[in-house]
Amino acid sequence: MVPRVFRRLYYLLRSRKLESELLEELSCHRAMLERHRGTEAGRVMGNATLAREDARAEWISPGLESLLRDAAYAVRMFIREPGFALVALATLGAAIGLNTSLLTALSAMVRQPWHVKDPARVVRVVLQRADGYRFDAFPGPEYYHLAKLARSFEGLVAMDRATLRFGESDARVHYVSWNYLETLGAGIERGRSLVEADDRPESTERVAVISHRAWERRFAKSEDIIGKEIHLNGVPFTVVGVVAAGFASDDIEDRDVWVPLSLEGFLDPVRAGGGRRELRLAGRLAPGVSREQARAEIDALSARYRSDHQDRYGSSSKGRQERVVLLKATYGVGYSSFVMMFLGVLLVLVLACANVGNLLLARSIARGREMAVRVSLGAGRARLVRQLLTESLVLAGAAGLLGVAIASVLPSFILTTLIRRSDPAADLALDVQPDGLVVALTAALTLLTCIGFGLVPALRASQVDPVGALKSSGGEARLRLLVRGSLLSLQVAISVMLMACAGLLFRGVDYAGKRDMGFAFKDVSLISFDLPASHQAAQVQDFAHRMSEAVAALPQADRVGFTTRAPFAWTAAPGARTYLPGENPDQARFVATVSVDRGYFGVLRIPILAGRPFQSTDDSVVLINEAMAKLFWPNENPVGKSALVGGVSRDVIAVVKDVDTDAAPWLGLEPVRPRVYRPLDASRLGRPPEILVRDSEQQLSQAIAATAIRIEPRARIRVGPLSRNFDQGLSGSRIGASIAGLLGVVALIMAAVGVSGVFSYVVRQRTREIGIRMALGGQPGRIISAVLATAWRALGIGVLAGLAGSIVGSRVLRSALYGLSPLDPAPYAAVVMILGVVALAATYLPVRRALRVDPTIALRSD
Amino acid sequence: VQTKLDILQGTLDLMVLRTLFTLGSLHGYGIARRIEQVSGDHVILNQGTIYTSLVRLEQRGWIRTKWGVSENNRRAKFYSITKVGEKQLVAETENWERIAAVMGRVLASEGGEP
Numbered sequence: 001m002v003p004r005v006f007r008r009l010y011y012l013l014r015s016r017k018l019e020s021e022l023l024e025e026l027s028c029h030r031a032m033l034e035r036h037r038g039t040e041a042g043r044v045m046g047n048a049t050l051a052r053e054d055a056r057a058e059w060i061s062p063g064l065e066s067l068l069r070d071a072a073y074a075v076r077m078f079i080r081e082p083g084f085a086l087v088a089l090a091t092l093g094a095a096i097g098l099n100t101s102l103l104t105a106l107s108a109m110v111r112q113p114w115h116v117k118d119p120a121r122v123v124r125v126v127l128q129r130a131d132g133y134r135f136d137a138f139p140g141p142e143y144y145h146l147a148k149l150a151r152s153f154e155g156l157v158a159m160d161r162a163t164l165r166f167g168e169s170d171a172r173v174h175y176v177s178w179n180y181l182e183t184l185g186a187g188i189e190r191g192r193s194l195v196e197a198d199d200r201p202e203s204t205e206r207v208a209v210i211s212h213r214a215w216e217r218r219f220a221k222s223e224d225i226i227g228k229e230i231h232l233n234g235v236p237f238t239v240v241g242v243v244a245a246g247f248a249s250d251d252i253e254d255r256d257v258w259v260p261l262s263l264e265g266f267l268d269p270v271r272a273g274g275g276r277r278e279l280r281l282a283g284r285l286a287p288g289v290s291r292e293q294a295r296a297e298i299d300a301l302s303a304r305y306r307s308d309h310q311d312r313y314g315s316s317s318k319g320r321q322e323r324v325v326l327l328k329a330t331y332g333v334g335y336s337s338f339v340m341m342f343l344g345v346l347l348v349l350v351l352a353c354a355n356v357g358n359l360l361l362a363r364s365i366a367r368g369r370e371m372a373v374r375v376s377l378g379a380g381r382a383r384l385v386r387q388l389l390t391e392s393l394v395l396a397g398a399a400g401l402l403g404v405a406i407a408s409v410l411p412s413f414i415l416t417t418l419i420r421r422s423d424p425a426a427d428l429a430l431d432v433q434p435d436g437l438v439v440a441l442t443a444a445l446t447l448l449t450c451i452g453f454g455l456v457p458a459l460r461a462s463q464v465d466p467v468g469a470l471k472s473s474g475g476e477a478r479l480r481l482l483v484r485g486s487l488l489s490l491q492v493a494i495s496v497m498l499m500a501c502a503g504l505l506f507r508g509v510d511y512a513g514k515r516d517m518g519f520a521f522k523d524v525s526l527i528s529f530d531l532p533a534s535h536q537a538a539q540v541q542d543f544a545h546r547m548s549e550a551v552a553a554l555p556q557a558d559r560v561g562f563t564t565r566a567p568f569a570w571t572a573a574p575g576a577r578t579y580l581p582g583e584n585p586d587q588a589r590f591v592a593t594v595s596v597d598r599g600y601f602g603v604l605r606i607p608i609l610a611g612r613p614f615q616s617t618d619d620s621v622v623l624i625n626e627a628m629a630k631l632f633w634p635n636e637n638p639v640g641k642s643a644l645v646g647g648v649s650r651d652v653i654a655v656v657k658d659v660d661t662d663a664a665p666w667l668g669l670e671p672v673r674p675r676v677y678r679p680l681d682a683s684r685l686g687r688p689p690e691i692l693v694r695d696s697e698q699q700l701s702q703a704i705a706a707t708a709i710r711i712e713p714r715a716r717i718r719v720g721p722l723s724r725n726f727d728q729g730l731s732g733s734r735i736g737a738s739i740a741g742l743l744g745v746v747a748l749i750m751a752a753v754g755v756s757g758v759f760s761y762v763v764r765q766r767t768r769e770i771g772i773r774m775a776l777g778g779q780p781g782r783i784i785s786a787v788l789a790t791a792w793r794a795l796g797i798g799v800l801a802g803l804a805g806s807i808v809g810s811r812v813l814r815s816a817l818y819g820l821s822p823l824d825p826a827p828y829a830a831v832v833m834i835l836g837v838v839a840l841a842a843t844y845l846p847v848r849r850a851l852r853v854d855p856t857i858a859l860r861s862d
Numbered sequence: 863v864q865t866k867l868d869i870l871q872g873t874l875d876l877m878v879l880r881t882l883f884t885l886g887s888l889h890g891y892g893i894a895r896r897i898e899q900v901s902g903d904h905v906i907l908n909q910g911t912i913y914t915s916l917v918r919l920e921q922r923g924w925i926r927t928k929w930g931v932s933e934n935n936r937r938a939k940f941y942s943i944t945k946v947g948e949k950q951l952v953a954e955t956e957n958w959e960r961i962a963a964v965m966g967r968v969l970a971s972e973g974g975e976p
Contacts, residue, residue: 021939022913025890028936029909032891035934046908054914058921 015059022055066383070390077391084363085395088356091750092399095352096449097406098345098743100434100442105411106338108432114249114329115429117185118284122329123291125156125281125298127322134325136280138302140261143279145305147177152294153283155183158261159250160279163423164232165716170423171214171256173232175264181209183284187244190215191226194241199260206263208237212245213427214256232257233530234716248429250280252331253419255429282329291326299324331430337736340812344498344743349445351494351747353452354487355754360392360454361484362761364461371461384462392454393447400446407434407442418735456483484758485790489798491754492839495747496802496831497809502744503827504810504817505737509730512818518659518672519567520605521722525701526566529688529708530716537686543712544682544689548597550707551691559694560704561600562680566690567661568725576646578676580632585644591628592662592673593645595680595689601656603692611639611654614679621679622650626658628674645676688715692722733816748838755795756842762791763850770850771858780851787850788843795839803828874907874915876958879951882925882943889930889938890916916941924950 026048033041078085113119128134138146143158150156157180162173174180178199186193189212198207208230210218219225228239237259248254261279285294302324364371371384379387412432419426434442460483531540544562551560565574577588598614600606601623609626622645629638638652658672680689693701698719705717763770766787773783785792810822881896882888888896893916894909919925924947932938943951 022917024937025913025939026910028889028932028938029891029894031936032932032934033909036895044907044909046910048910051908051910051913054911055917058914058917 015056018059019052019056022052026051066386067390070387071394073387074391074394078395081363084359087753088359088395089399089402091352091355091753092396092449092453093402093406094746095345095349095750096399096403096442096445097410098746099342099349099445100403100407100438101410101414102338102341102345103438103441104407104432104434105415107435107438108411108430109252109331111435111437112330112430114184114331115246115431116249116329119329121154121285122184123283123285123294123326124329124332125283126325126327128325129322134327137278138281140279141309142302142305143177143281146281146298146301147179149301150283150294150297152286152289152297154286155179156281156283157183158279158281160261160264161251162264164257165234166230166232166256167218169425171232172253172423172426173257173259174250174255175261176258177261181243181258184247184249184282186247189242189244191239191241194258194260198240199262201262203260203262206235206237207240207260208232209241209243209258210239211243211247211254211256211258213254215242217425230257232259234714237263249329250282250331252415252428252430253423253426256425295324295326298326340736341739343812344501344740347494347498348743348747348750349449350452351491351498351750353449354490354494355453355750355757356395357453357457358484358487358491358754358757360457361460361487362757364388364457365761365765367461381462385458388458388461389450389454392450392458396446396450396454399449400442403446404434404439404442407438421731456487484761485794488754488758488791488794489801491751492795492798492835493802493805495744495751496799496835497806498740498747499744499831499834500802500806500827501810501813502737502740503830504813504820504822504824505733505740507824507827508813508817508820509733509737511820511824512730512733513726515818517567517661518606518657519661521567521726523694523696524603524722525693525695525698526718526720526722526725527691527693527701527705527708528566528718529690529712530718531688531712531714540688541683541685543715544685546711547689547691547704547708548682550711551704554700554703556695556700558599558602559700561603561692562597562689563600563692564595564680564685564689566692566725567604567722568729569662576676578632578643578645580641580643581649588644589631589674591631591645592675593678594661594675595678597680600677600692603694604659604661606659607657609655609657610637611652613654618653618679619681620648620650621653623654623656623677624652625656625672625675625677627672628676629655631674645678650676650678733818736816748834751835752838752842755839756846758794759788759791759843759846760849762788763846767850767853767858770853771855774853774858775855784847784850788847791843799832799835803832806831873958874911875919876951876954878912878915878919879924879943879947879954882941883948883951887928887930887940887942889932889940891932891938893941919947922950923947 030041030045030048033045037044114122116122124136125138126134126136127138138158140158143156147156147158156177158177159180160175162175163170164173165171166173176194178194178196181188181193191209194207194209197203198205210225210230215221215225219228222228225239225242229236230239231237243258283294285291374384374387375381412428415430415432416426416428419428529543531543535543548562551557551562554560574594575590575592577585578591579585579588598616601608601613608623611623614621614623622643624632624638632638632643633641638655640652642649642651644650656677660672662673682689691704693704695701698721701719705719708715708717770783770787773786774780806828807823814822877897878893881893881900885892885896890912891909894907894912897912898907916925920927920941924944925941926944927939927941930938930940
């Protein structure tokens, strides 16, 4: 087909010459014809102009030229009707822009390789469960084992993200294996990269490499940066290098500092000490090694390592359940939320199409005469449809361009806003711009959109009866009204659905926030401590001792509780294998464990159902929750019984109510797990306890914090409401609800425009009828209700259909509702009310105009 | 009363090709006159339409053109068939004969009013 296109272009470019040649041929032909046939020549020759036209149509595509002409005509027309053009363009542009923005974000996250050297050879090493769930969880020792033995990689690197205090503000830090920067090919702008010696457990030098941006922002690009001392969480590090701009991996937020993995212990003793640290792995494939070879090697190495160290993994004897998979090194994303958002934005697009389709229909009435004239002059229906579709295409094309423009700004703005919620200094490492694929998809979407909103109006508008149309502009077909009505219903239905979903999501977050977790955390403050990393266990325990003594001396000691794990930790709860005396240890069941002092239950108002609280002398006793009681002693009173918790015999002295201290909101529907409360023993602590204080003003908390500073001046202390931890867990859902809300508002505005448009149109259409009825003495109210009945009905059908649709669709949202019923009436009622108010407002002007119809003028119109 | 046949769409192209195949190089008028003569004046030909056909055939590469001088000493375009055009002519002729045979059978079938 390509040659034909070129040939046509050739003819298009040379058309003048070709035409003059054709003219010459024709006149020569005629001359000969006249010589032979005389006066008959004209008839035999036929219509020479037509012949020329036909030949021209052969040269250039008959469509192409008229297409350009139609397009130019459309542009002129839109310029003459700026109001219509702007509304249509804004509606379509916004809808396409939302779709394109989402495509852009998705494409960037899924397809964009890490900003490293030769990313094609870089893979991420992750584990995949049998059910397809993927996660990164390689403990440090396993990583070192794999890195030492794997032959398929030029380099296997490990990383772990953290946010640490850097001077006065926070810094985003990557703990990385020493070969990380080198393997991924980070450019070194100043100083040196990390070397193996930096990452040895015994290394005494604490070194760090900083990013170009951190160098620029924090050190004003000072030349003597190398060798400078910086403090991360109060621990001094020496800067040995600056990484050139443009390097990024693994996270959509940029990084400020890279620190050798072995130094993590200095900064975060808790994570490093417990051996629970889980690293993310990536590697650069060695030359000539296929991805599958590398995968098989790592899989085998990891499986062997894990079966040799079963104790460390705490897994069953069945061995490792996961397999290693290698993924393209992209920034990754959870697809499920994108699917939901796509549904939302596609609905907005359909809504926009219905909206603009309705506007076009209204316009086609005004253009009835134009169409009639065209038909009278011999235009075929197909030609009219083509012209009208061309106009739609011009509109859709402009909207598509607008959409791409929106998509080049909106996604990066939203993502930056999102990452800055947790860290105001963060920047986006990801390059979120529409790429070729996105532009191509947008073009396809634009075409679909064009057909979506343009086809029906074009078909309708081209159905003209020239005689009738030229006589008057009235006599509108009922069918057209029906189409408009259905489009209106569709718009209203979609906006009801989007708003109902948004409402449900907001209600869900709200519901989660108000849910009764079984304990009271509203007026509770949480005090937590970071001790200098150099502290030995004895110093930590001494600190804990002195703190509990100091608190016990306070008059308000009953409002303070100590624990090793405050509620809402959002991490997996530690636990112990537990069985009853006389049971086979193989039958041990896993129960969550937490160490608390006697004040804990009072502060959180957790009722003790049976038995007695801790005494200060208690040691080998435990409190258990109801779930634990049911699990081990069904139908028995557990108080006075004993159990082996983590191998140690413990006497149960009390049963407390089941409370959801560990319930992540997204797991809120799960039953409370069996739990053991051990008495907190300061002399066994590996890290400082956390303190819960019941005081709304935080005066008591501040006093306790001041005491802590007196006891250990180097301690870093955080005081804050416990509910903050809870809110953090809900922030993701808040974002989801906000995005749904945004779509809902867009949908509402579009629907309002649509409703208003249809009502004004009906009033305009039937002005004469209203006038007649008025002149005959009809009651204005009844006239209005008669005239607008169809429109009202369409509105009502739309609301009902939307409600039905959202009731069906809301099941999809169930997982995001935290146990709130998808049929919770409040959002639906609110949506109907909002829509009612908006619809009334949108119909106010048209109805008023109808009421003001002056019969004398109305009857004269047209 | 119309007694002459209207030209079926597409058949004009075939006639032009055949004419050029038989007579070699010809200008537009020559082609038109030849077709009229051969058809025994059974064909109504708006002679202008022949140029549409010529443009189309040239575009497809089935005929080629050359400027020359006509009998009345005017500059004229002379058309001749190309190798591709000859192949096309064979194919189209077969096609046409098949259609004609089918039409013949259909029209000759019994039981209907003519």
